[in-house]
Amino acid sequence: MKLGTKLIVYLLGVVIIVMTIHGYLSIQQDRDNIVREIRTGMRGFTRAIQAALNNIYGDDKNLKATQDFIDRVGSRGNIHGLVVYDALGKPVAVSVSLQETKEFPDLDPTPILQIDPGPVFEGGEGMEGYADSPGQLVYYRAEPIFNSDNNLVGAFVLGRRGWGLSRTIEARRNRIILTTSTLVFLLCLFILIIVRRNISRPIQKLIERIREIGKGHWEQRIEVSGRDEVSFLALEFNRMCERLQEIYSQLAREQEEKLRLERDLRHSDKLASVGQLAAGLAHEIGTPLNIIFGRAENLLRRPRSAEEMNENLRVIRSQIDRIAGIVRQLLEFSRRKEPTFRSVDISFLLVGVKSLLQHKIQEKGVEVETAVSAHLPRIQADPDLLQQVFINLYINSLFGMNTGGAIKIGAEVTQDRDPLPGKAEGGPWLKISFEDNGPGISPEHIGHVFDPFFTTKDIGEGTGLGLSVSYGIIKEHGGEIRVESEPGRFTRFVIHLPVSPSQTDSERRGVET
Template sequence: MKRVGGRKGADHEGRDEAGRLAGPEHFGTKLVVSLVLSIMVLMVGYRYWRLLEWRKILFSQQARKVHAVSRTLQVAIENTLKRGRWEDLESLFREVQDLSGIDRVTLFRGDGSILLSSPPSATRAAVSVPTIQRVLKEKKPEGFLGKEEGQQRFHYFTLVRRAWHGSPSVLEVVVSTSLIEQILATRRSEIIFGGLFMGVLILSLSWYFTRRNISRPIAQLIRSARTIGSGDLSPRIPVNRKDELGSLAVEFNRMAEGLERARDRLLEATKRKIELERQLQHSEKLAAVGRLAAGLAHEIGTPLNVISGRAEYLLADMEEEDPKARSLRTIVVQIERITRIIDRLLGYARAHSPQIVLTSLARVLSSVLALLDHELDRRGIQVELKLPPGLPHLAVDPHMLQQVFINLLLNALDAMPEGDRVRIAAEARNDWMEVSVEDAGCGIPAADIPRIFDPFFTTKKPGKGTGLGLSVISGIIQEHGGRIEVTSQVGVGTTFRIHLPRYPDQASGPAIHLATLPDGLPEASSD
């Protein structure tokens, strides 16, 4: 019963919430409608006024054009009749009538009869007589708009002196206004459809901004509160306003950030605990390997030495071609291999504290190449060393760093059995030194890359490796406060990138002693 009642209460609260949100929606709708209607009335009124003004301008331009044509014809008619060439006047009228926009050109006598017309017309005299008489009397041009054959035309009358037997005449030029009417009709259509479009656009924008500024902030606040209540602390409300809703959003975000910081502190403490447990497990594993290696070295080392010594003693008394000698040599080789494996186990298990000194990377790499020179030549491997001049010193244990590059080069040799090229490059980046070792070998499958630094993991064939080399490298780099990364593509090659701190106070481990380099690390140039 309690659960049912609680559910009803929740439903009732939801309905109350919906009711509270209905108020802003109705207010927004009223605001949008009133705003759109006001803007539409102002916009349509303004554009209609602009249409009337444009109509005046177009007819004024038409009047100036007709006046210019009439004035030109007036002078041409007077000059032509002065020379007595009536046929030239007819040709002139036809040419003018062919001009764009000129409907008719007519020359009237003083009584309104037609002297000449293009195109020919005999029915216009009665209509134009009052206008002709006014032009003759006042000696001023006159123009008006009138309808003819259902179309509106502009008529312009001009006085022509001595046109007929020395008597004045009147020239009428009729221009069609159909083009102007088409332009005005197009503009009226644009006003109507443009007004409708703008109305829809303004309505949409007003509706959008009203919902955005009134309804959506409240709805977003409710959704964010529900999300945080479910355990997700990531929602934040954008603060883009300075009213009460903006202040509420600021306080809401502060609350969410405080909860998130508390959760992050808890997660960080949990991660530290897990990391400490992992390190403890790793230490226990190393201790177990150390005990195993020590036991193997003690229990197996002595018998192996006896077996190896007896085999070598027997080999000394045998001929080179003796089949038994071949078997004894195999025994000696395999015993040496077992001894190396035990030595590697011991070396991996022992905890060595790095002896930090300031040294140059060039000297370490030079010593490594000197040690592997014979093996590199035997396998046909060329090493390209690219070290820029003025490379800063490193605070490292040179012998441990030497071991890192020896292991990387030996891995590169195993990856390129047919010989190729290894590139070693270094670059100083801010407070770090980046050293890359790139080979053109068989590459490492993408699925194996996350595991290559694990102890005893190897991609080599059985008998070719113990899986400890890269694990040892990773441990040495971490002891020096650095990190190692690998990128590889099967069939193309592998690149190891080592990042080491270049300044003494950044290296982890014991205090740094400004000492000379140990013996056995020859000088090297950085060309």
């Protein structure tokens, strides 16, 4: 229920209860006033009738005259009727108004006929009261009848209609209903306006602003006017926004700083790898340079036919291309780049990395086996960052290995049930494993290999950045990297990278892009 409606319902409840009690009490008071008035009037009137009946009935026992008398009195104005009782309390005369229901259809005689005059006989005194009959109130007074010797010889009951009272009560009731309804209506209107102006509208504004702020518009503020609770709420809310904005921008700054540091670290790590690669690549450049040198010498030594010259120049050009290619690869790798995610073919990437490291692999006399499943799905990734990860893993493996060593690289799609930490759902994942049979990692070191600057290598040989940078890169791709090792036997790094389901589908259907 809305606040306004609730308020109206509660207030109306209170108003109606108060008005009902007030109405009831007023009606009671009116009734008492009228009853008092009627009683005073009745007392005088009954005394006159008593005097007449003392005479007609008390002394003479003249039933005929009694009947005539009470018929005459009983049909007058407000008089409801009369009943005369003998000394034994038996009715001896009932006024015609109480008998003839046809002649007096609006008179119900029952309340008067039912009144027991017993107490009058016992106390010898009059009694009075009022009786409810449907639609009206009837007042009665009962008095004893004496003979001239002052002996109690009978009693009579006189009833009087309370028209006035009924009418007054009705009018009063109507007036109360009217006042209550008017009051209720005005109150509704009043509450509605007050609630709308002071509560609903400000709260609505508050909600709108909160929604805006929820969308990230931290700079939004709520206008504060007035000094009520809603205004204080708005004020507090504004303060909270300010604090949030401060915290938010501080977080953004810190995040920015962290990103910058991370990029710097990545770049340092890359440069360290480049250093490792450069030696091998320099060696690799030697071969084509030798070929170029030989062919150039050849050309210089004596004149050649145009055909022979062409042949030599073609060889020279292709060897220059080869050198340019090698240098380009290295430069490309060492360049500082902004991360860009795109559709990446992992098997292609793995082949490229292997060729970049070919010389080092040969130098160490290590065997590389790749078990990459056919039709691997492409994934959304930054190829340069992933390349950096693979180069790090290769270099780490090659470091401790000698002739006869082997590196096994596998890539496949898995539907691992268990979700990775922080992920709501399980696979499909692209699982890349990188295993070597080198020296392995000792148990006391294995928990630290992903720590920044953790290295077991000598100064100049290791920076301790490779695995921590790789860890960050894989996390940035929504994946995970784990390590398992048995010293003296193997070291295995397993990477899980998320594959979006649509990509797997399109790949399975053979939609190659």
